[in-house]
Amino acid sequence: MARYTKEHKQVTRQRIIERAGHRFKLDGIDGSGISTLMSDAGLTNGAFYAHFESKDDLVANVVADQLRRQVERYGTLRPGREGLEDFVRGYLSPKHRDNPGDGCPTAALLDEIGRCGDGTKDAYTEGARAILEELAARLTPEDPQSARGKAIGLFTVIVGTLQLSRALSDRQFSDEVLEQGIENALTFMH
Amino acid sequence: MARYTKEHKQVTRQRIIERAGHRFKLDGIDGSGISTLMSDAGLTNGAFYAHFESKDDLVANVVADQLRRQVERYGTLRPGREGLEDFVRGYLSPKHRDNPGDGCPTAALLDEIGRCGDGTKDAYTEGARAILEELAARLTPEDPQSARGKAIGLFTVIVGTLQLSRALSDRQFSDEVLEQGIENALTFMH
């Protein structure tokens, strides 16, 4: 099996982290076992500890990686407020709601991260800082103080809205929450 | 042990539900085992299935109970907008952030509820409806349509803010998020 070039192991490690991000967002961190995670990456359970010290170690790396990807996504948007509006509409869409595995790690895992150890929370904290800075930069660059406050409002309202929409079994109610959430998010962008 | 009066079993069942609410909010649903839950209620694991069909059955009952308590709390507030402001300040306080076991079930469990089965999501949906109605009734009773939208905004922003503050390992950053969250929540009350 081992077909190792120079960076072969790093590539495998990155594949484990990426697939684990998907699985965690689908089934939760507690709900995802090592065997399943390794099988998702096309490997068997025993290889796990050649790449990570423990499950906690993996979790911290996955959280850091997921938040990094989230920040990178902002780079692909139209510049300024227009890009942010596009982002909000995609974020609060039925498609995003119904596909958590490919979606925002914060919406999928925020309360679980709050119960994690220091390593994971440190990784999350660093990522959250970067996201809020990205959002603030697009809001009112001429007034950084107010932009930061609005960025926090925008971020928390879209995360809370998406989570709520996923917890509602009544589709119509859930759709209403998403649509109203877009309007609520826009109040932080004016 | 059995000292059973008429409603003895109902009282025990209610005690299990109440203590399980506390435990779930502390350790998560997946993170709380039946033996621990029963021990919290002063019982042993075997008695569990005399009260509930399954863990899922308990979870649905706990979610319904927790949301009911949350709604009842609104009745103890000062009337109108003033009461709502008191509520928001208490909700977005370091004390609430640092004591999830005694706090809001939505902030502690929302993304996990999104991954639960229909029974639990139905219970949550009913409870969320009641909470949003309570909030809307205090906002602008003369304009129910706009009140409902604002209630959704208020609810999602305080839930998202509290969850975010719990996931940040940097105390100062976390405090900033809480304080800004109060201002952001107030924008939905004007």
Added chain:
DNA sequence: TGTACATCAGTGAACGCGCGTTCACTGATGTAC
């Protein structure tokens, strides 16, 4: 009033299973000669 008994809330050991983790082993690789 005192005793025998059916009721049933609760006990605690056991079930099979999947968890996170360990470890002896495999076998394809790049390197040495």
Added chain:
DNA sequence: TGTACATCAGTGAACGCGCGTTCACTGATGTAC
């Protein structure tokens, strides 16, 4: 260029443990006589 070998990514069985669930049993109760 061809062969022997050290490296090491990955295998897969096993560890002890706690999970959700089952079940034969206990013993205090309220009731019957």
